[in-house]
Structure formats: structure tokens, C-alpha cells
Amino acid sequence: MNKQVKLFSLLFSAIALMMACGTDQSEPTVEGTTEDGFRYNIYKTGSSNDLPQPTQYVYFKAGVLLDDTSVLQPLSDIVRFQIPADTTPVDQVNPIVNILQQMSVGDSANVYVDLDSIPQAKMQFPDNKYINNYFLVQDIVDEETALDAIAKEKEENMIKMQKAKEKSGKVDSLVGLYLDKYKKGELDSDLQKLESGLEIYTIEPGSGDPVGNNQVEVHYWGVLEEDGKMFDNSYDRGMPFPLTVGAGSVIKGWDEGVAKLHPGEEALLFIPSELGYGEQGAGGDIPANADLVFFVEVLKKES
Known part of the structure; x- marks a missing residue:
């Protein structure tokens, strides 16, 4: 190099x-x-x-x-x-x-x-x-002050990781419950429907201004809309996902959907294939033309 x-x-x-x-x-x-x-x-x-x-x-x-x-x-x-x-x-x-x-x-x-x-x-x-x-x-x-702060952050992060992993089962159940309601049309009156075809359902409201095109950390749980099969999530890893919204580093459905969420909000993003991975799919877990559902939790920044 x-x-x-x-x-x-x-x-x-x-x-x-x-x-x-x-x-x-x-x-x-x-x-x-x-x-x-x-x-x-x-x-x-x-x-x-x-x-x-x-x-x-x-x-x-x-x-x-x-x-x-x-x-x-x-x-x-x-x-x-x-x-x-x-x-x-x-x-x-x-x-x-x-x-x-x-x-x-x-x-x-x-x-x-x-x-x-x-x-x-x-x-x-x-x-x-x-x-x-x-x-x-x-x-x-000085070095001692910095190392003390680093050690404290590591300890705090370990606690956060454990809490995220413990929440995994709850999120799995929530996604299954609300996906079933969505397919039955029971969420229609509460869905935020965007012109692109993206639909957003808020489970727990957040506060403050929408995320917009800014940096944020989220936890997520992604499943196929067709059968509810989970293909990826951050909870089992215990680590939130850092995201610069609007930068094009994720699928379009994420850039558009997360921008409309608020700090602390927990919501479902119902993402049509064209705003996801489209005709090419993604690896062996997301087939071509698959509609996706993501549970997204926007983490609040600590003051």
C-alpha cells in the first residue's frame, strides 16, 4: 500500500x-x-x-x-x-x-x-x-485518564450487548405477530404509506425531530414478507448498526424509511422488492423480487 x-x-x-x-x-x-x-x-x-x-x-x-x-x-x-x-x-x-x-x-x-x-x-x-x-x-x-474512560465504555458496551441479545426473542415474537396482522389487513388504518410503495408501522413512538439524512445507530430484525423467515438481525450480535441515512450505503427502503423515524422509535418497515434487493436478491437468504420487513429500533444518543 x-x-x-x-x-x-x-x-x-x-x-x-x-x-x-x-x-x-x-x-x-x-x-x-x-x-x-x-x-x-x-x-x-x-x-x-x-x-x-x-x-x-x-x-x-x-x-x-x-x-x-x-x-x-x-x-x-x-x-x-x-x-x-x-x-x-x-x-x-x-x-x-x-x-x-x-x-x-x-x-x-x-x-x-x-x-x-x-x-x-x-x-x-x-x-x-x-x-x-x-x-x-x-x-x-493523559494516558491514564483515557484508558480509564475506554475501560468504562467497554463495560457499558458489554451491558448493552447483553440487553440487546436478551431482547432478541421479544423482537422475533413481535415481528411475527405484526406481520400476521399486516397480511390480514389489520394494520391498514395505522400504516404510513409513501408514494414509493414503502409502508411504515410504528410500534413504539419516539421523540424529537425525525432522523432525516443524519447519522444514527439502529438495531434491526429483517424477515422475508412471504414466510417471515429471518435473514439477518443485529440483536443476536448485540451490536447496533451505525448508519448515515441518505448516503446510499443501504437499500433504498432503509434510506427512505429510517429518515422518517424518530429517536427512540420502534417501527416496522414494509419494503417492496424494488426498494430492497430487486431482481438480483442477496446471497442465498433473500431471493429475487422478495418483499422485506424490517423491525427497526432507533437508538437515542446519550447526552
């Missing part, structure tokens, strides 16, 4: 979940070029001048734009990144370390990646010149 592709991969793996971003400053405080040849700007807007030291963790948010105008990946939740120890070999140091080491809490930065240097990306975005990776430093903490 060459260095250009390496940086591109590192940036995208670090900022998998994201919101729209950019900078308001017209003139950067620091301008430079990484050893790999990528141009960057740093905007020193924080109130502190304390820079991260080796083994400390930088907490930042990040996002990706195409040519400063089009949002490719919206601003992420907090990402933790440890500044390597002084003893770390230079060739093992992530290219973004040099930039983060120049930033204090509240500072922001842009890293520009020329798309011509990444053939795979240029094929996907032929009309764009570069990718603008945007960073905003939220905090700088």
Missing part, C-alpha cells in the same frame, strides 16, 4: 461516523506539508496553548468534504488518538500525528488529499479535485 492510499485509509478509518463541517476562518495560523506531501492548514482558535505530548490522547472530531463544498462524511463523534511515545519508529507513526502535535484544545485543521494521487477515489469522484479532511480538537488528556 503506497503512502497516499495509506493516509487516505487512515483518515477514513478514524472518522467512520460523522456531521457537516468546515471552517469559518479565512486565513490559517499555520500552513505546512506532511512528509507524505499533503498540504494542511491549522487554525489556532483555542484558548489554550498547551500542545499534546507523547503518550497523551487527543480527543477530536473530524469530517470530510469534497472540494470544500460537498459533504462526503459529516462531523464525527469524538475520536481518541494517542500521540506515540518518543521511542516509536518514525516509519510506524501515523501521518496525521505531526498535525495533531501542533494543535491545542479548540484548534481546527484541514488536510488536503489530491484525488489524482488515489486512483480508486478518483474513479468514484471524477469531477472533484481533492478531499478536505477537517479536524477539531476537543480535549487533550
Whole structure:
């Protein structure tokens, strides 16, 4: 893997979940070029001048734009990144370390990646010149503090996983019950019917604004409408599914349906084949022209 592709991969793996971003400053405080040849700007807007030291963790948010105008990946939740120890070999140091080491809490930065240097990306975005990776430093903490927080999150996630697995049987029963009612026409008066053919039935209402084209985490249980056979679900894995709604990374029925749900809502999406996997189906579990039913639980973000 060459260095250009390496940086591109590192940036995208670090900022998998994201919101729209950019900078308001017209003139950067620091301008430079990484050893790999990528141009960057740093905007020193924080109130502190304390820079991260080796083994400390930088907490930042990040996002990706195409040519400063089009949002490719919206601003992420907090990402933790440890500044390597002084003893770390230079060739093992992530290219973004040099930039983060120049930033204090509240500072922001842009890293520009020329798309011509990444053939795979240029094929996907032929009309764009570069990718603008945007960073905003939220905090700088010592290693002990970061590791304590990571351990606490792992413990909390284990509890969440167990609860999700325990809910699996209940969801299975609910889907079977409501699918039977749907086929008998008993849900017709309560269905939200969209022009596309998608139908939505709310089991437990949520609150707040609809999800829209934003990032969200969901649990789901998918079955074939014809016989109710389950082909995939997140509950048995215990892990929610992260989704950027409207990005085209899932079937059309999901992009359209989840956008209309609310945080905390539990609903059924009745998805016609053309909004699902169509004539090609999906593997051996979803045949061609299969109508699908998904139970979707939109998880609320913790404050």
C-alpha cells in the first residue's frame, strides 16, 4: 500500500461516523506539508496553548468534504488518538500525528488529499479535485485518564450487548405477530404509506425531530414478507448498526424509511422488492423480487 492510499485509509478509518463541517476562518495560523506531501492548514482558535505530548490522547472530531463544498462524511463523534511515545519508529507513526502535535484544545485543521494521487477515489469522484479532511480538537488528556474512560465504555458496551441479545426473542415474537396482522389487513388504518410503495408501522413512538439524512445507530430484525423467515438481525450480535441515512450505503427502503423515524422509535418497515434487493436478491437468504420487513429500533444518543 503506497503512502497516499495509506493516509487516505487512515483518515477514513478514524472518522467512520460523522456531521457537516468546515471552517469559518479565512486565513490559517499555520500552513505546512506532511512528509507524505499533503498540504494542511491549522487554525489556532483555542484558548489554550498547551500542545499534546507523547503518550497523551487527543480527543477530536473530524469530517470530510469534497472540494470544500460537498459533504462526503459529516462531523464525527469524538475520536481518541494517542500521540506515540518518543521511542516509536518514525516509519510506524501515523501521518496525521505531526498535525495533531501542533494543535491545542479548540484548534481546527484541514488536510488536503489530491484525488489524482488515489486512483480508486478518483474513479468514484471524477469531477472533484481533492478531499478536505477537517479536524477539531476537543480535549487533550493523559494516558491514564483515557484508558480509564475506554475501560468504562467497554463495560457499558458489554451491558448493552447483553440487553440487546436478551431482547432478541421479544423482537422475533413481535415481528411475527405484526406481520400476521399486516397480511390480514389489520394494520391498514395505522400504516404510513409513501408514494414509493414503502409502508411504515410504528410500534413504539419516539421523540424529537425525525432522523432525516443524519447519522444514527439502529438495531434491526429483517424477515422475508412471504414466510417471515429471518435473514439477518443485529440483536443476536448485540451490536447496533451505525448508519448515515441518505448516503446510499443501504437499500433504498432503509434510506427512505429510517429518515422518517424518530429517536427512540420502534417501527416496522414494509419494503417492496424494488426498494430492497430487486431482481438480483442477496446471497442465498433473500431471493429475487422478495418483499422485506424490517423491525427497526432507533437508538437515542446519550447526552
